[in-house]
Amino acid sequence: MSGHPSPAPVVTIRPAIRDDLDALMALEAAAFATDRAERRAIRHAIGSPSISLLVALDEAVLVGAATIERRRGSGRARLSSIAVAPSRAGTGLGRVLLQAAEAEALARGCEALRLEVREDNGAGIRLYERSGYRRFETVPDYYEDGTTAWRYEKRLAGGEAC
Numbered sequence: 001m002s003g004h005p006s007p008a009p010v011v012t013i014r015p016a017i018r019d020d021l022d023a024l025m026a027l028e029a030a031a032f033a034t035d036r037a038e039r040r041a042i043r044h045a046i047g048s049p050s051i052s053l054l055v056a057l058d059e060a061v062l063v064g065a066a067t068i069e070r071r072r073g074s075g076r077a078r079l080s081s082i083a084v085a086p087s088r089a090g091t092g093l094g095r096v097l098l099q100a101a102e103a104e105a106l107a108r109g110c111e112a113l114r115l116e117v118r119e120d121n122g123a124g125i126r127l128y129e130r131s132g133y134r135r136f137e138t139v140p141d142y143y144e145d146g147t148t149a150w151r152y153e154k155r156l157a158g159g160e161a162c
Contacts, residue, residue: 012057013054013096014054014057024065027063027064027083027085030086031085031086032083034144034145050069051070052101052104054068056093056096056100063085063093065082065083066104068080068104075109075112076113077108078115079113080115082097082098082101082124084097089123094123095127095131098131106156106157112156113156114151115128116142116151118150119138119149133153134152134154135152136153137150138150
């Protein structure tokens, strides 16, 4: 190994469409042991004016997704989920999805992006901290299984109010 970061995986990022629903449900089941989004919540997110649901495709295979929520009048968006297919773990796909989520929030006029991560999710914490996120709060008993969440925020260049 050369010590250089591996190149980002080549995927296509686009907004989710209704035809992605079954693949998104399968990704949710594969990526998360608990705190999975329900089918109706994913269906609602697709096409919602206040939610951006981005999918990552390798050819025609859905391999990742990111969900960004916005509230009218707030300058902050919330990254409520990043899901990566287990077969793609460690490939840099999470970083690609995070960058796409930041670009989406910025394009919608947001000045900051917030998120929660399980305190036992070392890979996620490293990704967020290396990407410039700063922890500002700890929320005990946040997840279904009682795990604590760490809340992070990153200021985005040029955002106003989304």
